[in-house]
Amino acid sequence: MNDPISDILQSKGLRATPVRLKVLEQFQGSDNAVSPKEIELRFDQIDRITLYRTLKSFEEKGIVHKIDDGTGTPKYAMCIDKCDEGHHHDDHVHFHCNDCGNTFCVEDVEVPYIKTPPKLKVAKTSIVMNGTCEKCQ
Amino acid sequence: MNDPISDILQSKGLRATPVRLKVLEQFQGSDNAVSPKEIELRFDQIDRITLYRTLKSFEEKGIVHKIDDGTGTPKYAMCIDKCDEGHHHDDHVHFHCNDCGNTFCVEDVEVPYIKTPPKLKVAKTSIVMNGTCEKCQ
DNA sequence: ATGATAATTGCAACAGCGTTGCAAAGGATG
DNA sequence: CATCCTTTGCAACGCTGTTGCAATTATCAT
Ligand SMILES: [Mn+2]
Ligand SMILES: [Mn+2]
Ligand SMILES: [Zn+2]
Ligand SMILES: [Zn+2]
Secondary structure, eight states: SSSHHHHHHHTTTTTHHHHHHHHHHHHHSSSOOBBBHHHHHSSSSSSSSHHHHHHHHHHHTTTTEEESSSSSOOOEEEOOOOOOOTBBBHHHHHHHEETTOEEEEEEEEOOOOOOOOOOEEEEEEEEEEEEEEEEOO | OOOHHHHHHHHOOOOHHHHHHHHHHHHTTTTSSSSSHHHHHSSSSOOOOHHHHHHHHHHHTTTTEOEEEEEOOOEEOOOOOOOTTTOOOOOOEEEEETOOEEEEEEEEEEOOOOOOOTTTTEEEEEEEEEEEEETTT
């Protein structure tokens, strides 16, 4: 329990199993959001179903958040803010680069207030930007 | 060719076939964005594949636009602005009601300018709001 | 009108993603 | 060790969307 990655899992009430540790390492070592498929390919051998269940539990526990970048391929990224079980605080913009295909969190851009018709009760606003990222300029 | 629905199709270079006319009627008569599955169920009998191809051609021609409301189920709605082949102008906010599950275009709310890191070249911004719609208050 | 030409449709088959059920393996706890 | 609960892996399945191909239908030029 000196391993910081193990600590994350245990603090969320999840056992620090080999699969979970390796998946979490992938997230820690990645600048971008990653799809289940990408994670799968980075492993020599991992069970598809186990990976799906791992991602689901990570998301439920507030370790990662799911990102819908409009490509149809869901992606996941580490939660930066202190998200808890069933309560996320990832209210930032996401960016999808049309050139390299990468998607990442734009932490320093908060979702602005947008005035809407008073008839609508807005609980959450999701913003996805498309364009060209720094590396692809 | 006095039928206004036929006119829409022909002005976009699409033949006014029975399937297309009926699908387009569904869009005209709906306040909400609709999923392929919903359209399929409104017909006594329609071929799934043909419907997918119809939606694809409608989208390409700028008759409808595809909406990703974050539910994982894609939806389509009529283009209000004059969208052309391969060039859409549907830069408005979309709203998904968590109560009734409906998704619709919020025409009168334009996507605001959002200041981003200068390193990012933003070409398009998609905004989806979640909450409670007027009917579900 | 008749035949050539091109667009549209319907069917079969397939691929990919994600889910569920279930049994085996692994940890925790006494 | 014995028990209980969690996690994993496999099989099977459902759903969405795609492609190939042949049949049908509309369009157009004789
Ligand atoms: Mn994020
Ligand atoms: Mn719209
Ligand atoms: Zn890029
Ligand atoms: Zn509603």
